[in-house]
Amino acid sequence: MKFAFDEFKEGMAIAFAAIRANKMRSVLTTLGIVIGIVSVTLMGTAIEGLDRAFNKSIASLGSDVLYVQKWSWGNHNDDWWIMKNRRNVRIKQAKDIEKYSEYAQAVNPATGARRSVTYGQKLVENVVIIGTGAYWLETSGSTVAFGRFFTPIEADGGRPVCTIGSEVAANLFPNENPIGKNIKIGGYAYQVLGVFDKQGSFLGLESLDNRVYVPINRFFQEFMSQRSDLQIMVKAKSVEELDNTKEEIRGILRRSRGLKPKDQDDFAINQQEMLIQTFNTIGGVIAAVGLFITGMSLFVGGIGIMNIMFVSVTERTREIGIRKAIGAPRRTILLQFLMESAALCLIGGIIGIIIAFPISLIIDTFLPTAMPLSVVFIALLVSIIVGVVSGFLPAYRASRLDPVDALRYE
Amino acid sequence: MSSIIQLTNITKFYQVGEEKVHALDGVSIQIQKNEYVAIMGPSGSGKSTLMNIIGCLDTPTSGLYELNNTNVSDMNDNQLAKIRNKEIGFVFQTFNLLARSDVLHNVELPLIYGGIGSLERKKLARAAIERVGLTDRIHHKPNELSGGQRQRVSIARALVTQPSILLADEPTGNLDTKTGDEIMMLFDTLHKEGNTIILVTHEDDIALHAHRRIRLRDGKIEVDEPIKNRKVITRPTTVMA
Secondary structure, eight states, X not given: OOOOHHHHHHXXXXXXXXXXXXXXXXXXXXXXXXXXXXXXXXXXXXXXXXXXXXXXXXXHHOTTEEEEESSOOSSXXXXXXXXXXSOOOXXXXXXXXXXXXXXXXXXXXXXXXXXXXXETTEEEEEEEEEEEOTTHHHHHOOOEEEEOOOOHHHHHHTOSEEEEOHHXXXXXXXXXXXXXXXXXXXXXXXXEEEEEOOOOEETTTEESSSEEEEEHHHHHHHTSOTTSOOEXXXXXXXXXXXXXXXXXXXXXXXXXXXXXXXXXXXSEEEEXXXXXXXXXXXXXXXXXXXXHHHHHHHHHHHHHHHHXXXXXXXXXXXHHHHHHHTTOOHHHHHHHHHHHHHHHHHHHHHHHHHHHHHHHHHHHHHSOOOOOHHHHHHHHHHHHHHHHHHHHHHHHHHHTOOHHHHHHOO | OOEEEEEEEEEEEEEETTEEEEEEEEEEEEEETTOEEEEEOOTTSSHHHHHHHHTTSSOOSEEEEEETTXXXXXXXXXXXXXXXXXXXXXXXXXXXXXXXXXXXXXXXXXXXXXXXXXXXXXXXXXXXXXXXXXXXXXXXXXXXSOHHHHHHHHHHHHHTTOOXXXXXXXXXXXXXXXXXXXHHHHHHHHHHTTOEEEEEOSOHHHHTTSSEEEEEETTEEEEEXXXXXXXXXXXXXXXXX
């Protein structure tokens, strides 16, 4: 059976003539598909944004850095309650790793608290104060825009110095060079050594620029007890040796925390990899559920199309009869109605994308993202498929009409 | 032999509820090439059913139907569609034109389904439209035409594939007498040009244009006779737009 191009063209012409002839009805029916496509593409865009935000944030953790904490980032093989009741990770562990580890390149303990920061009359509330060793830059991968970070000597000596995040700098020193100025953190005086580069936010939630970094020894004196819980960042000499580094540190920590051979680890050595795994699991579930729920609206739109196609077939019974009488075979009638419903849905899909695109730009302002080209193509493809699937039953019915009955239909 | 239509003992039953209705009960007809036949009969006589079967819109319950020496009585839907497209030109009482398409498109439609290329198609369609004298209305929609003109379009559509038979079902039924006469003159001329015409009608006046009259009653042939006192309209069938 040869497929005539003219037959296809005829089908197209009929489809668009039918859509034009019933403008209001076509618009209303298409609306279902429009809404479906808008929600699905926006969901796809949001998921893309989530992925991007995560990947950007995760990159800041560094793939060659281990994070020693009470808490595990992985899937919860350990009970939350057990982890909470563990002994705190203390500064002694950081010192032991520094002293004994051969694989570690840099070791940096860190902890945080929220305080207000003032300079003269200017006040920034709720700033995250990070108490850290001297190796923050090495272990976190962040960089200083101008000025400098504090030295090991300043860190060990617990000097009242600090390096501040770009947002804090912008708020406290809108028209001044902050270097060398004295600010007050929670009432205590600190001298500003430098300002960090802008870093954005972690997972799109908390700004990494609204921070002040001070020597951890000073932090313990002024903001928090020495006994409080720490995170120790350990940068391995190479990514290839990460597993060995992990094993070595595990041994050092067990000794440092006085664990007996039969005791379980009462700490976790986290790495970027675990967070990626966790995210992929959670992100996958979010994406699946999100697309399923939004896909439902597309499904509802498809039912609307099917409904209207049945109406269209009934209305045009006589036309079908005429076409059959003068020799249209079944497949031509089938094709004609399939093309009509596919065209309806495709128009809906295109309108949906035209609507969704500006909305995705709005989303972009708080969750950096862009509507992926693949989503656009998939959306158009899906709308055609929805059209063909929901148009099939009505079209099949039309193609099976008996010409005698169809011609007699009033 | 050279008969275009050979119906042998055709029957058609319909199941209406409990009852079996014999729409056609053993009908045998032979129609030769270039015959001009009127099929007549009161309503319920089975003439519509016979027309549907001759037109390959329907298949008989039993019996043999050979069209151009091809057995079409047990063809499937798609084969019948092809036969209708190539061999049969329908002219309906209600014209049955596509309302949203212009004259040219209506006439070329059978050629589209016949898989004829665009250029050839337009040429054939224009020729058929010229034949019925509607060249100046070629881009009009059916609702911009008079009844007679619409029927001419439908005749052009029937002619365009050069079918073996023209099958006209009450072609003047929706027209006034004068317009009806004009349409019948057109049929007469088409017959003179060599077309085989089967006319289904209940009007004696219309039937008189034909050469042969087949009268049905209760699904059986009551009369099958040549027409002696033919009605011949001598006015020339020139363009009457």
